[in-house]
Amino acid sequence: MDESREGQDRKPPRQAKPPRKVSPTYLENAALHYLKRYAATQSQLKRVLMRRVTKSLKFHGGDKAQALGWLDELVAKLVRNGLLNDEAYARMKAHSLRASGRSTRVIAQKLRMKGVSADVVTQKLADATAEVSDEDAARIWARKKRLGPFRKVASTREENRQRDLASLARAGYPFSIAKKIIDSDPE
CATH class of the missing domain: 1.10.10 (Arc Repressor Mutant, subunit A)
Structure with missing residues (x-):
């Protein structure tokens, strides 16, 4: 390649977009967008949205307690409307992992890491184990x-x-x- 053209073919590096300012509407849109793509538990969705809140507050400033209140209200609303259901998530995940040959110990660990409560993990593991030993x-x-x-x-x-x-x-x-x-x- 010609040395004089080497620098001309490259595009300048993309600048990172600044985070949007946190609002209840922004959090709801972000949560719905995330839930369209991924099945999630309550704690998992909170972690995802909390990263956005932290970035936004760092860039724009604001009240963290207020943002956490919005986040808790949103999660409660999503649970009420049936868009966020830890039991359904645990059932689906336990059955799919079991069908792919995962052990009871591995399934329990993965569900606990996603924030599913211990009693739900025990119940869904028993259901999955009843189908596949x-x-x-x-x-x-x-x-x-x-x-x-x-x-x-x-x-x-x-x-x-x-x-x-x-x-x-x-x-x-x-x-x-x-x-x-x-x-x-x-x-």
């Missing part, structure tokens, strides 16, 4: 990760047995289930 979920995970009986080359199965057991243990399965899956037949 721990052993079935471990088999799904082993098939997905090609562990044990699901390895492409059967001759490497015994060589990688310890590694496969460790992999299932890291995925949150007890040793007894991991051993049963790794030592079983693919069928």
Whole structure:
């Protein structure tokens, strides 16, 4: 490339847009936009909106207590209108994670990280486990990760047995289930 044109082809770096000033309408629009794209829990939505509030207050100034009041009112309104439902979120997430082969321990951890209460986590985990047992979920995970009986080359199965057991243990399965899956037949 010609050295004289090297600097001319580049665009100047984009300037970051300043954050909008926080208002109840702005928070509601931001929350609805977020909920259109993602399923969320109450605490998760509060964290997302709180980041916006913090940026806005840092740039424009204002009363943090007032903004927090708006945020709490908005979340209560969304819960009342059925747009934000922690139980429905936990049910959907637990069933989808279980169907993809995740262990009970991993599902519980992920739901707690999203801010779902402990009693809801316990209830939804019981529902998901009733449909797909721990052993079935471990088999799904082993098939997905090609562990044990699901390895492409059967001759490497015994060589990688310890590694496969460790992999299932890291995925949150007890040793007894991991051993049963790794030592079983693919069928």
